[in-house]
Amino acid sequence: DPLSGALEVNAIALQPVDTAPHFRILAAGFFQRPFSNGGFHSGLVALNPANGARDTAFDVVHGAHLSGQSNSLTSISSIAVQPDRKVLVGGQFTGFNNASCGRLARLTSTGDNDSSFIGNLGGGLTGGSFIDVSGILVQGDGKIAVAGHFTTASGNSQSCLARYLSTGAFDTGFRPVITLSGSLLGGYGLAMQPDGKLVVALMALVPAMC
Secondary structure, three states, rough: OOOOOEEEEEEEEEOOOOOOOOHHHHEEEEEEEEOOOOEEEEEEEEOOOOOOOOOOOOOOOEEEOOOEEEOOOOOEEEEEEEEOOEEEEEEEEEOOOOEOOOOOOEEEEEOOOOHHHHHHHOOOEEOOOOEEEEEEEEOOOOEEEEEEEEEEEOOOOOOEEEEEEEOOOOOOOOOOOOOOOOOOEEEEEEOOOOOOEEEEEEEOOOOOOO
């Protein structure tokens, strides 16, 4: 059972593959699987849809963890698959498979770190007592919208909703302002309307306006 001992599964995505049945299931959450040689397979696992067994062709090795602590248990909250089969993950982690990254990472189609994308993120999503990336949406133009609990995106003041270019660079042309008369806890789900406008779900103590 690839998910034995799992504490929670937060998100699921389907990733296309070339062989039948032509997709694998990616399950993300708060869990880890020990390796016989030490370390952990943390937060993300690929499953064969035919029998639920682990698909070893997709391997994130240490997966999500705290920066510099590859055996720490840290949560992945959101996942999205790009048309090119690369995988985006967001959560509370500050490291992914021994690379430092601030709550957002992109992986190759086989689970390796996309080092160029991670490097372009800079510090990633930061700010606040609780920081998490709870929603990811890949737009048709390849840009990546993220929602969550944060006040800074790659060094830019940006609360709850931000967007990145396909390279991992912060999209300076997308600067939504969320105004409140109370306390905002964070952004959650994302969807795009047919006219290209983004809809974001927020958790707030009072009504919020974007």
